[in-house]
Amino acid sequence: MTTTLTGEPAVSARGLAKHYSANPALHGIDLDIARGSVFGMIGPNGAGKTTTMRLLLDIIRPSGGELRVLGESPRAGGAALRRRIGYLPGELHLATRVRGRELLAHYAEISGPVRPGAIEALADRLGVDLGRPVRSLSKGNKQKIGLIQAFMHEPELLVLDEPTSGLDPLVQQEFHAMLHEARANGQTVFLSSHVLSEVQQTAHDIAILKEGRIVERSTVAALRENAVRHVRVTVAEPDAATARAVLERLPGVTGVAPAPNGAGTVALSARLDSHVDAFVKAVAALDLVDLTVEEPDLEEMVLAYYGADVSASADAGTAEPAEVAR
Secondary structure (H helix, E strand, O other): OOOOOOOOEEEEEEEEEEEOOOOOEEEEEEEEEOOEEEEEOOOOOOOOHHHHHHHHHHOOOOOOEEEEEEEEEEHHHHHHHHHEEEOOOOOOOOOOOOEHHHHHHHHHHHHOOOOOOOOHHHHHHOOOOOOOOOOOHHHHHHHHHHHHHOOOOOEEEEEEEOOOOOOOOOHHHHHHHHHHHHHHOOOOHHHHEHHHHHHHHHHOEEEEEEEEEEEEEEEHHHHHOOOOEEEEEEEEHHHHHHHHHHHHOOOEEEEEEEEEEEEEEEEEEEOOOHHHHHHHHOOOOOOOOEEEOOOOOOOHHHHOOOOOOOOOOOOOOOOOOOOOOO
């Protein structure tokens, strides 16, 4: 399969809205996801990520706006369109009275052609025993079954809601490799997460969702350029006042705080935004004992959109029933 990034988007939404009774879940979002890309949607629980994904699959229907998926309306495209999509729901409910292999064979009859050996190859990569009854599997192994059914028919579009939930770190890395291979194969991936680091490792384009609205649309690279870095400048104690004055005059440097560091030195910690060049040139003139510049803290940048607490659901009362993978 070969798909370019040009032409009609894999997903296109204009003014997409969804209300549950009097409770708005999506407030008219505009969204384009290029074919052959990995797109990540970030937001806390209740922000509207799952609602957006269910609209793509016609599991629920919009209250307003326009939506096209792989060039078709989800409602008009029906089952034929859904066979071109691989879907992993955020709350995965599987039939438990069958073995994993039998369950996946059933899904293969619904989803369309699956290459011989594809299911077994995915099971080997993810490390799940398909001969065991589903009811005996752990949450992580059930999640692997969900991933296999989404990937096994090599769909044009993968819609993955919190895909690494319950997976151990090694399996998460294998999953990330699967995403990169899918993109190289021309497939489009739309994944959601409330964990920024997961999206950062796999996606190129991202949208930050807050209370049913897209508050930022960017690339991971652009976010990294503008994200806050934590820096630590260590100097000899007699030079501390001069170093502090230099840092406090610099553009983009905030929160300069000195602390004794032992052995007659002082460590000055601070926050640095995108003015990296000016910072490096200024500290190069100091008599440094040590210098630490941490990786850009994208998590901190995203949290700024939500305030101090993102643990509470933003859209109370908009919860929907959990669905079975299909």
